[in-house]
Amino acid sequence: MINNKSLSARIFDGFNAVILGLIVLLFILPFVNMLAISISNPVLVTKQQISLVPKGINFEAYKRLFQTKELFDAYFNSIRYTVLSTLFTLIIACLTAYPLSMKRMKYRKPIALFFTFTMFFSGGLIPVFLNLQNLGLIDTIWVMVIPGAFSFWNIILMKSNFQSLPSELYEAAYIDGANDWKILFRIVIPLSKAIIATIALFAAVGAWNSYFAPMMYLNSPDMQPLPIFLRRLLIANEVFNETDIRTDIVDPLVYTGQTKSMRMAAIFVTIGPIVLIYPAVQKYFVKGVMVGSIKG
Numbered sequence: 001m002i003n004n005k006s007l008s009a010r011i012f013d014g015f016n017a018v019i020l021g022l023i024v025l026l027f028i029l030p031f032v033n034m035l036a037i038s039i040s041n042p043v044l045v046t047k048q049q050i051s052l053v054p055k056g057i058n059f060e061a062y063k064r065l066f067q068t069k070e071l072f073d074a075y076f077n078s079i080r081y082t083v084l085s086t087l088f089t090l091i092i093a094c095l096t097a098y099p100l101s102m103k104r105m106k107y108r109k110p111i112a113l114f115f116t117f118t119m120f121f122s123g124g125l126i127p128v129f130l131n132l133q134n135l136g137l138i139d140t141i142w143v144m145v146i147p148g149a150f151s152f153w154n155i156i157l158m159k160s161n162f163q164s165l166p167s168e169l170y171e172a173a174y175i176d177g178a179n180d181w182k183i184l185f186r187i188v189i190p191l192s193k194a195i196i197a198t199i200a201l202f203a204a205v206g207a208w209n210s211y212f213a214p215m216m217y218l219n220s221p222d223m224q225p226l227p228i229f230l231r232r233l234l235i236a237n238e239v240f241n242e243t244d245i246r247t248d249i250v251d252p253l254v255y256t257g258q259t260k261s262m263r264m265a266a267i268f269v270t271i272g273p274i275v276l277i278y279p280a281v282q283k284y285f286v287k288g289v290m291v292g293s294i295k296g
Helices: 007-038 042-046 060-065 069-100 108-120 125-134 152-164 167-175 180-188 190-208 212-217 226-234 252-270 272-294
Strands: none
Touching: 007 252, 042 252, 060 252, 069 108, 069 152, 069 180, 069 190, 069 226, 069 252, 108 152, 125 212, 152 190, 167 180, 180 190, 190 272, 212 226, 226 252, 252 272
């Protein structure tokens, strides 16, 4: 195949490739460094002799980490918060976006304007907290699911996608006697997998990384998700203590290095699921964003 690109176009493409490669390295190198520290000899870790290549392979940090009960509790909490939050977000987005995308719906513009108001203004932290407290949601699983389930930005994306579908599909379904529920679940949703995957990714990442909400609304340690676990580990140093690390260690260099290795191992383990999920939905993510941007 003959390359018809001009010299300037090839230089531009090469420049873009170099810049993007450097950006990828900036994102990857910290993860490589964490992995190297987590599996290296504790003495070398304490002496800061580990960069990107592990030295003295040692999996003791992961062995001790997986013996920590708080890690599994935090993992379980993050998984259930993420699954339920994503599910509720998708249900509310679909059930709200569908009627707003129908021109025959009365007062849809005032309703959409009212929803838009919620994107820019809120009641404030204290009123929201008092409202959740009066509803009995504080320190329950639902305080992590219900408040964040309604996002009008996600509804706008879903609504734009529904409006981009051919109107002939709706007309044919009405002629065949289908009602709105059948049209939504048998026609609209199957044709909107890209935007649904995109919103699911947004919701899942937001729920998995949620830090402020659990810190404010969850009081019980056994209800706290991974971000709070990491805060306790890295800032407050509340999770790992002498009972979590080998008690027969005498050398302070080994003890300090093992502590740091366990912290790096904890960070590496907690980011794993969301990193693995993203490549699986990346193709839908790109397509879904483009669909949502074509027609508004």
